[in-house]
Amino acid sequence: MSGICGWIGHGHGAAENRALVEAMAAPLARFDGSAVQAMAGNASALALAAGVDCAHSLQRDGVAIALWGDVRLRDAARREQAAAEGMGAALLSLWKQGAEALCNGLVGAFALAVVDERAGEALLAIDRMGTHPLAWQLAGETLVFGSSADSLVRHPLTPARLDPQGLYNYVYFHMVPAPGTVYQGQQRLLPGTYLRYRQGRVEQQTYWRMQFQEDGKRPFAELKDEFREVLRSSVRDACGTQPVGAFLSGGTDSSTLAGILCEVGGKPAKTYSIGFEAQGYDEMEYARIASRHFGTEHHEYYVTPADVADAIPHMAQAFDQPFGNASAVPAYYCARMARADGVARMFGGDGGDELFGGNERYSKQQVFALYERVPELLRKALLEPAVFNFPGGGRVQLLRKARSYIEQASVPMPARLETYNLLGRYGPAQVFTDDFLAGADTGQPLAGLSATYGLSDAPSLINRMLALDLKVTLADNDLPKVMRACELAGMEVAFPFLSEQMVAFSAGLTPQQKLNGTQLRYFFKEALRDFLPNEIITKQKHGFGLPFGVWLQQTPQLQALAADSLSDLKRRGIVRADFIDLLLGQHLAEHASYHGTMVWVLMMLEQWFRQRAH
Template sequence: MCGICGQFNYHSQAPVEMTIIKKMTDSLIHRGPDAEGLHIAGRIGLGHRRLKIIDLAGGVQPMFSEDRSLAVVFNGEIYNYLQLKKELASCGHDFRTNSDTEVLLHGYEQWGGDLVHHLRGMFAFAVWDGRKSELFVARDRLGIKPLYYYLDDSTFLFASEIKSILLHPAVDRTIDYQALDDYLTYLYIPAPKSIFKKIRKLAAGHYLRIDARGMKESEYWDISFAPTKMGQRDMMDGIVEQMKDAVRARMISDVPLGAFLSGGIDSSAVVGIMAGLANQPINTASIGFNESAFDELPHARQVAQIYKTNMHEKIVHPDAAKIIDDLAWYFDEPFADSSMVPTYYVSQVAREKVTVCLSGDGGDENFAGYRRYRFDHFENQIRALLPHPVRRPLFSTLGHLYPKADWLPRIFRAKTLFVNLSLSGEQAYYNSMSWFKSAMKSSLYTEPLKKELADYDSFSVFQTYFDRSRGWDALARIQYVDIKTYLVDDILTKVDRASMAHALEVRVPLLDHHFMEYAASLPSDVKLRAGEGKYIMKKALRGIVPDDILYRPKQGFSIPLAKWLRTSLRPLFEANVLASDSFAASLFNMPQVRLLWNQHQRGTRDYGSHLWALLMLESWAKKFLR
């Protein structure tokens, strides 16, 4: 894995300054500690930090074509590079290395921008074409690898991380308040926004070209949930076959390789398949907690014992306070999925033994594993029984009257259900996925912030993808929304930043685009059946994953956040967020923040995720705004 950056003065003849590109590149050293490469030629500058994975002696970047008219910088892995190399060689291309980077270079010579359709992998790369004075930048189909860019009237900048772009003196750091509102809604900032108005994310499955005429961005891949007819046995065989193929492709490495193992279905399946393909024991990394409700180590140990892995584990103690500032630095913009903490630690454990890890991310999105999919299905069944004119006033009233009782068992917490039943299916799913809801924002936001936001509604993020999925069934539509938003900008962002903080490459076989397209072709009723998510996946994996792992209740990769905010994180929150000169005080009504804080401390409400979001926002501001 690597870090890339660059500058193209597309509307100016001013030369790129070496010192600036050097600083931008140096800021990415954690992503690529093994080597550095720079290329400065007039209006173009490229930077690269390398983590050596394939062809350790070759693969130096930036890499050039024979006549030096093309130059490429690349972050990621191309899993079918050997097949492409053979195909390109048959077309007359000569290769000097055994790296996948050179395959990109010759592939661009052969196919131009259509190269992206030939690639199987995770990638963000830029190709400078000196003959056309054009820069081509692309990101993989799922957005596994990050790519940010900045554009003004004369300069285009790009990088793997925002911090690199911010080192350029021309960058406008104006905050995007709509992105801030999105952050408080979702706990992450969805593409194409970033926290800075002029810095954007290149969306997953997109590429862009920029030359003297300007920039044009295009989408090259999307996923369809149109089901195909086949028997259940064929479905199950197809799942196992596709999964084995995806795992096998990701086991190519010239450095030590292992896997994350939580003891859940997805990571256990990946480890089980790896064990069957490898000729030596697999290295696995797992973490646990002293709090039994959050500890999956016993399950991970069970799987490790079955497959005779070399298991490496760590108990995480409530010392998140020690790494919050580091997390804010690595994540670049406000991010508040608290599973960033265990992901950071499990990456640290893995890196002690390996350089590459496979993970089980993607199984829930592909096969409807999240509990919220079951809730949504249940709500839709009730909606089908009651017409909207009856349903809306009835459940809206019940939702208003029913108390928000966080201390009660989950079965008695019906407020969200009542509110959702008063809404359309689309608005209800948005409500389920929202953290700071409209009423809370209204009391929290200062008048100047409300004025900045005007009539902005963060539901517009979801609306884009609900509009694109009309005609599909309800489950397929929310899976599609999750793949386009939550998966890329929460899950994959978290894994990339937390792993790259330790120079660990993470590969995600369940997000292989062939595997995902196959999963999307299966009908929804075999993914979610009789309240059971991953129905067909579980049946397919019997014999690979033990039944007691397949059918135990889903636990999730989380931390005892509510408790930590009442104990070890309490002084940090009070000293930072509640300070009179805090960034929060410039945006929010602080009496309302203190009300949330005090209710949480008393235990009458659980605002753990909300308060964590405010703490991470403050930590980010301290790193990047002061």
Template structure:
């Protein structure tokens, strides 16, 4: 994996004068590419690259250029079908000087232009400067596994793998985007194209950007098509195995040590099972456990490793959360309220002791219907709503939902407040109410008047619901998956995986997120995704063929931490320091006494506001790095 930076200045520049700034931007991304650095400058453009060497160790240096056209590329990612494309391009007359996937992208662009993206299979973010056309071409992969940010002011357009590199540029203002902040408090992440900074944008997944003098265009080049089709379980299973075999095999190309994450679920074991079949030597697997029994999957992972015959490595850690959270906040560049970043960081840190590339099971839940805690209630509620006339349920259930208590002490079957509120509204509104972490009534209580004025009536509802409505003709589970593949997966899960793996210079590859496999999954009928109790039914059928029955039937625990208890325990001083910090920007947007009341209720155990409070803490840590420069680093902390 790598880090890329650069800019185009149509007003012109002197390369010798701007090179120190380019080097500074690149070196702040050293964690993404510790092995090499490279630079290209001309009178209009500057490109910088930090390299984590994986393929063509001697010949894959970047920036990489084409002598005939003068085009230059900087690239972050892996193209898994580059050898097939190389053969096709060679037949068309292209002469290759390296054995790298980087050169394949460059020559594919020279041959097909932006249409080359349809031929790429992999994870990528790249920029190509085409001096003959005075044009910059940038693109991100279909799911957004690799990040790409940009900033424009006048004649100057700059880009980077991480926001922290753009902040090195003179003139970049660190003014917050209030709409992005609302999304953060409500969802726990900030959807593309917004970022926490008003002037900096994310290039969305599955999009490319063309910049020429006086004109910037952003285009979508791929969209997943949810179109469930009737097929037998045996037919679907056969097609799944073929696609998974291909997705795993093409991700085994590496000139450095390669292994896999192994958890106690079924997703990563399925990937490892395919690796075992494809490789002649035992697969190196890595599992992590914690001293908290709620977080320890080591016994199950060990059972899978023994069954598959892998070279298994286990690590047991006690997370030093208060110690590492400031470091994680620095790596994220903008606030992210996903507490599972902590175990993700540790599993990457431990795996890096043995391998440079690790395959993971990410994507199984979003692609194959695994989030049953949201998907199944939404399915049942949708059916109930279709049976009851809107006037009746709107009045009745809104009144019941309004008076029903919200309490973490109630048994789970009696936590009916959200259920009652959902029955009173449309499917789209109910989905949104399930998705947001910050209930609307609390949002209204804690937002300051100033914040509400700046929002001018905006709500994250405006971002989520249009995506949901694109597939409103489909079944409720498909709608949920469609939104997750467009929002939660790329803007939360994959951001977390990218930053935590790059923090330790580890490349993570995700076969279950192969776009061909996801396109297949989007055609599965509902009865091959979920039933009345479980999800990922097709993956479970596949797992039955290669894994022990006890593993297949065990509910996946997943990477998470007991943040509610930790906030009441070792993180309490860190969070209370946030409340005491009257100069924090938080208290211009939130009403401090009302937030403190939420904190007191959380401490009492009557209510659980851990997700919002975790987000509050992460914002505070982020603010100290990026707005106050308290301990702001010039390289990885």
């Protein structure tokens, strides 16, 4: 991958510090071979590894600056300065105006570090969407940081010490949500935040947060025209100077980007799709519909069980935290296919759901929220006693559904979103050993989810859910999935839906334009009804889901890999051996797709351990 790393407040001279920071930077360049730029002082060092277009650095007047990302400067005067003196000089000028000025002066996806050794100050920051991660740790009065935890743990003051809470959170969410990490003492910056270091102390600030304007009254035609122009502008800006292509799943987001890329490029866009020989999982026909409609230069690859087995160790190596989203595998093979075709940058459609209201759970929670509008006296005194105390109600399908509805609707948000959480269904005590659970707070995942949910002051339920998903679903899960999969394939990736213009446009839509009753993406689909094929507009959401559970039942190679991985995991004292036996035996036989998810999550945990010799 690319990225930055370094520290302030430790060292024995510039030469020694340079050697150490270059060693820290090695994991950042391991897949794409990016050149490492190292800057060192007597008590600090800073390194940057990235492609030429995404790497900006400067060391002047005791200040070292490293910026990784595809960014531009907001202010015209600073852009002129960058053109004349270089981006580093413009960044230094902004730094002199303060942390807020510097962070808000950047447009695009980035990770930034400024180290001023003489003043004993440093700044770390990431972009508004959290596209580029940045982890940090304070060891005494030394601040150590890196885009990857694999870099950070190479510093002698911040060795790798596993955090039981991070491991528990991983099994709960299938990833480790920021600001937590899998290592003790390590944290990650949240989207739209910066960290300021001064003389051995740190403080964090939010420089940007999604603000929704819910009372918009602009006419549809005006909004449609602006939306289409923002789409074109966002795709045009994301193209850069290298050959580009687009993931094409056949969904609304990827199909839209493919069509717009054809439009702004003035030629057939290169599109890439993944298929599966498994009933209920293959979406290739929708990708073909979109390709034919827009006239793209289309490429397909069918992932096999053998491909999955081959990719698993490499996936575990690419992620610096345990990561259990299996769709990273098809994303990797898709990016690898495009790379072999000469493409250097891929467009991902990520962000469309979280900006425009595209996830099924939004409509589902809207239905549950209706129950909250029923007067409490009527609920408690009439409805609930009638439903739950009706003789023989358990044998009446309508009453069973009513009971289930009331039970779920009675759970407060956002805990209601986790009603079907896999770990919650099994029960932590049945999954983890007693010794492991003694070091983890089983209530922390929901507490963290509630804290994030509470940060939004949006009046509507849909916008509060969107704000939550921008962090948990997008920044913690989907963006790392695509970024790391592309990194492993040696591919750059851009997300046009996450442009500043697009985010601001979506924030101005009314709740009803995102979720009209139970109609998802209402404005988005209506605004593109004359652009997208009707089959794409009306299709059910799917994506690059991997049929791992199904294949696990049919493929000896995957069975052997899973059994071997989980056998070794037993010896780590984290997961109960009897649960693993039950999972691989009875549970998997009962419902391969459902329980196969937990097999994947635990298998990838063990594979992650192996890649780092924990």
